[in-house]
Amino acid sequence: xxxxxxxxxxxxxxxxxxxxxxxxxxxxxxxxxxxxxxxxxxxxxxxxxxxxxxxxxxxxxxxxxxxxxxxxxxxxxxxxxxxxxxxxxxxxxxxxxxxxxxxxxxxxxxxxxxxxxxxxxxxxxxxxxxxxxxxxxxxxxxxxxxxxxxxxxxxxxxxxxxxxxxxxxxxxxxxxxxxxxxxxxxxxxxxxxxxxxxxxxxxxxxxxxxxxxxxxxxxxxxxxxxxxxxxxxxxxxxxxxxxxxxxxxxxxxxxxxxxxxxxxxx
Numbered sequence: 001x002x003x004x005x006x007x008x009x010x011x012x013x014x015x016x017x018x019x020x021x022x023x024x025x026x027x028x029x030x031x032x033x034x035x036x037x038x039x040x041x042x043x044x045x046x047x048x049x050x051x052x053x054x055x056x057x058x059x060x061x062x063x064x065x066x067x068x069x070x071x072x073x074x075x076x077x078x079x080x081x082x083x084x085x086x087x088x089x090x091x092x093x094x095x096x097x098x099x100x101x102x103x104x105x106x107x108x109x110x111x112x113x114x115x116x117x118x119x120x121x122x123x124x125x126x127x128x129x130x131x132x133x134x135x136x137x138x139x140x141x142x143x144x145x146x147x148x149x150x151x152x153x154x155x156x157x158x159x160x161x162x163x164x165x166x167x168x169x170x171x172x173x174x175x176x177x178x179x180x181x182x183x184x185x186x187x188x189x190x191x192x193x194x195x196x197x198x199x200x201x202x203x204x205x206x207x208x209x210x211x212x213x214x215x216x217x218x219x220x221x222x223x224x225x226x227x228x229x230x231x232x233x234x235x236x237x238x239x240x241x242x243x244x245x246x247x248x249x250x251x252x253x254x255x256x257x258x259x260x261x262x263x264x265x266x
Contacts, residue, residue, distance in 0.1 A: 002035075002119040003253065004112060005179055006141040011157045012128040014149040015184035017044045018219060019245075020125035022238070023145070025049075025228030026246030028082035032120035035074065038087035039108070039137050040127040046086040049077045050226035059088035063111045064136075065097055070115050079231055083119070095132040104132065105172050109140035121249075130164050138165065139172045143179035148200060150186045150193040150212075155200070179249065184213040211244040 007020040020036060027034045038045040039060060043053035062068035063085070074083050098104045116122060124137045138144060144165060148154050169176050181204055187193050201208050213219075216238035222229040229239045 002116045002122050003143070004116060004122045004124065004141045005249075006124040006126055006134075006137045006144045007147065008126040008134060008138065008144050008161065009147055009157075010128055010130045010134070010161055011149075011153075014147045015182075015213060016128065016147050017042075017048065017125050018223075019145065019147045019182060019184065019213070019242075020045055020123050021048045021223075022219070022228050022230065022242035023245055023249065024121070024123040025079050025082055025230050026242045027121050027123075027249065028079055029230055029243070030246050030250065031081060032250075033081050033118070034083070034121045034123065035115070035119045036082070036084045037112075037122060037124045037137075038084060039091070039124050039133050040087060041089055041092035042127070043087040043089065043091075044223070045125040046084060046088075047226065048223040049079070049082065049084050049228065051075060051077075051084070051086055053086065053088055056086045056088050059086050059090065060111075061088055061090040061094055064091075064094050064107050064133075070111050071118070074115070079228060082228075091133070098132055105135050105139050108133075108136035112140050130161065135164070135168065135172070138168045138176060141173070141176060143177045145179045145182055147182045147184045147213075149184050150190075150196045152192060152196070154196045155203075178207055179252065180209040181207050182209050182211070182213065182245065185215050186212045187215045209245060209248055211241060211248050213241045213245070214238065216241070 007016050009016050024034045024036045036045050046053050058073045063070045074085050076083050126134045126137045214237050218233045218236035219229050219238035222232040
């Protein structure tokens with residue numbers, strides 16, 4: 001049975017979609033059959049793996065609202081072992097349409113129940129909010145990755161997200177765990193970045209991934225070509241960082257080990 005991991009943070013601009021795409025691609029490169037679910041109306045994960053959202057005829061919206069079969073909507077990307085359940089702008093109206101739906105927090109879990117055995121990992125790219133779609137994603141997930149930008153306001157809003165996760169754990173999904181807190185947009189030249197890293201590690205200890213995602217031009221360029229960074233420039237720092245993250249996720253799930261010499265953490 002595949003593991004479902006949400007990538008969530010209600011704060012925008014922290015590298016959430018970048019993490020969803022590139023963590024999924026790294027797991028795929030490590031020969032794990034992986035599905036990205038684009039649960040963000042902006043559909044950046046969809047375009048980031050090569051599909052124009054304007055040309056998407058069926059999406060996660062149809063699964064949530066029209067009971068469409070997810071297996072018939074999944075698209076295969078150019079990255080081996082990597083698939084996507086795309087999003088469309090229509091998703092922006094889903095929360096309103098679901099508001100009076102019975103069992104409204106568990107609809108995505110029901111959608112994924114029929115396909116989770118087909119994949120090793122399912123990565124959900126959540127929207128930058130704590131709305132109903134994000135609650136659906138957390139309810140459907142086994143764990144959550146929380147990207148945190150290495151900046152002054154890094155911890156702003158993190159408490160609210162952790163509180164939401166606790167509510168979901170208590171009321172909707174007792175099995176939900178925190179896969180890890182991921183530090184992103186790190187620049188070793190900046191004292192502030194190093195202070196934020198030290199502060200987050202001090203507060204959250206083993207919950208923080210050892211892998212840190214550096215600021216990297218190639219990470220920003222790859223989406224414009226519709227490919228993950230590993231397929232754009234495999235030697236880029238961003239590609240190496242996300243490969244290390246993929247290995248670390250597998251390690252945390254007792255599926256591999258990372259050699260010390262393979263780690264690039266700073």
